[in-house]
Every structure is written in structure tokens, then in C-alpha cells.
Amino acid sequence: MDPYQELEGRWKALRGRADLQVREVACVGVARTLLCVELGPIDAPAVALSAGIHGDEPAGIWTLLDLVEQGELDTRFSYRLWPCTNPTGLVSGTRASAEGVDLNRTFGRGGTSPEARAILTANRDRKFLASLDLHEDRDAAGFYAYEYGTGTLAKAIIEALDRRALPVQALEREYDLGVPLPAEAMQLERGCVRVDPVREGEALSGFSYSLAMLRRGVPHVLTLEAAGLASPEQRRRMLREAVLTVLARLHLDDLSPVTD
Numbered sequence: 001m002d003p004y005q006e007l008e009g010r011w012k013a014l015r016g017r018a019d020l021q022v023r024e025v026a027c028v029g030v031a032r033t034l035l036c037v038e039l040g041p042i043d044a045p046a047v048a049l050s051a052g053i054h055g056d057e058p059a060g061i062w063t064l065l066d067l068v069e070q071g072e073l074d075t076r077f078s079y080r081l082w083p084c085t086n087p088t089g090l091v092s093g094t095r096a097s098a099e100g101v102d103l104n105r106t107f108g109r110g111g112t113s114p115e116a117r118a119i120l121t122a123n124r125d126r127k128f129l130a131s132l133d134l135h136e137d138r139d140a141a142g143f144y145a146y147e148y149g150t151g152t153l154a155k156a157i158i159e160a161l162d163r164r165a166l167p168v169q170a171l172e173r174e175y176d177l178g179v180p181l182p183a184e185a186m187q188l189e190r191g192c193v194r195v196d197p198v199r200e201g202e203a204l205s206g207f208s209y210s211l212a213m214l215r216r217g218v219p220h221v222l223t224l225e226a227a228g229l230a231s232p233e234q235r236r237r238m239l240r241e242a243v244l245t246v247l248a249r250l251h252l253d254d255l256s257p258v259t260d
């Protein structure tokens with residue numbers, strides 16, 4: 001069984017749970033679907049959780065499944081989960097999709113890949129309070145997060161990881177983030193890359209998933225990067241801790257965009 005079949009099987013096995021719906025969203029033009037999961041009461045503020053846009057970064061995929069299987073997500077919110085946004089990449093263990101495309105550059109102009117189009121179209125029906133996209137950085141010895149504007153959620157995550165003695169990436173100037181962002185588009189702190197969304201939009205040839213969510217007006221948008229040099233178990237612990245910390249810090253009445 002390939003990892004996507006296993007993932008699909010485990011999500012579908014959760015069907016029948018109260019407040020949980022597992023569906024498959026078609027990617028127009030290619031023979032593939034994306035899992036899309038709704039969890040919690042539809043009238044509660046919505047949080048979007050996604051993983052696996054890079055097929056060689058599986059920790060987030062299994063972390064989201066664990067969080068739902070174990071019933072650990074804060075019940076004050078409803079969730080739209082995209083458990084694996086690049087199924088063909090997961091199967092082949094590659095960053096790119098079967099077409100050789102880095103899908104995380106295809107979220108501009110309504111989506112320029114079948115996967116991005118499917119996600120952006122489906123996400124139009126909800127207003128999200130927060131969006132978390134789960135990644136791994138294969139060269140990192142510690143965790144870090146990308147956060148936009150002056151949000152304080154990344155800082156809260158770093159404090160939580162420190163308390164649990166999980167490694168945090170120092171991110172000195174020389175650290176290669178592996179993304180083509182000019183130095184003036186971001187500010188590096190321990191465990192946090194603070195991104196200027198306007199500069200990011202100008203610098204990248206195509207939007208990332210997170211930038212598309214931010215442009216839609218989602219107030220809290222983070223991209224979480226587990227340390228690729230840590231063990232698989234530790235990578236999942238980092239991401240689990242990061243997701244739970246953000247949820248614990250979100251306030252139900254906080255639906256206004258974060259401003260400088």
C-alpha cells in the first residue's frame with residue numbers, strides 16, 4: 001500500500017464520527033482528488049489546517065491525522081483540513097507534483113495547478129480565523145515558523161517548544177531558507193521568519209498557499225517548518241505542539257486582520 005492509500009484509508013475510517021465529514025475534491029483536468037475534511041460545528045469560527053504540499057515533507061500529514069484521531073483539536077473552533085495537498089508528490093516522495101511543479105508557487109490568479117485551483121475554489125465558502133500550513137525543512141536542526149506582520153503566535157510556539165526542550169532553529173542571517181525571498185522581504189528572529197507579504201508577492205513568481213490565505217483576509221496565517229534533521233517522531237511532536245499552541249492562543253472575537 002502506498003502512503004497515500006494508507007492516509008486515505010485512515011481518514012475514511014473516521015467517517016461516522018459526529019461533527020466530522022471526509023470528502024474528496026476533484027482536481028479538474030487530472031485524475032486525482034484531494035481529501036478535504038470538515039470538523040466541528042459549522043457555526044464556530046473556522047481554522048484551516050493543511051499539510052503535504054511538498055511531497056517529501058510527510059510529518060505534517062501524519063500530525064494532522066494524529067490530532068484528529070486523538071480528538072486533540074480545540075472544540076471552540078470548526079476546522080477545514082486539507083490532509084495532503086500534493087498526493088502524487090507524497091507517493092513519489094518528491095517535493096513537486098507528478099507534473100514536476102512546486103505546487104506552493106501556484107496559488108496566484110485563482111490557482112495555476114489543478115491542486116491549487118481545487119483548494120482555492122473549495123475554500124471560497126468559508127471565512128477563516130486562522131490558517132496553518134505544515135512543512136518540514138530538511139536542512140533545519142530546529143523548528144521555525146513563517147509569520148506575517150506583527151503577530152505573536154510564532155513567539156508563543158517557540159516558548160512552548162522551549163518548555164518541552166524541542167529544538168528551535170536560530171535562523172542567523174546566513175541561514176538558507178531555500179525560498180527566493182530577498183533580505184528586505186523578511187526579518188529573521190530565533191525560530192521565526194517575519195514576512196512582508198507585499199514584498200513576498202513581488203519576489204515570488206507565484207503565490208504560496210499561505211500568501212493566498214493572507215490575501216483573502218485571513219487574520220492569522222502561519223507556515224510551520226519542522227526540523228528535517230530531527231527524528232520523524234520529534235518532527236511530529238514539534239508540529240503537534242505548534243498547532244495546539246496556536247489554537248490555545250486564538251480568541252473567538254479576534255476576527256479583524258492583524259495590522260502593524
Ligand SMILES: [Zn+2]
Pocket residue numbers: 053054057135136
Ligand atoms: Zn515545504
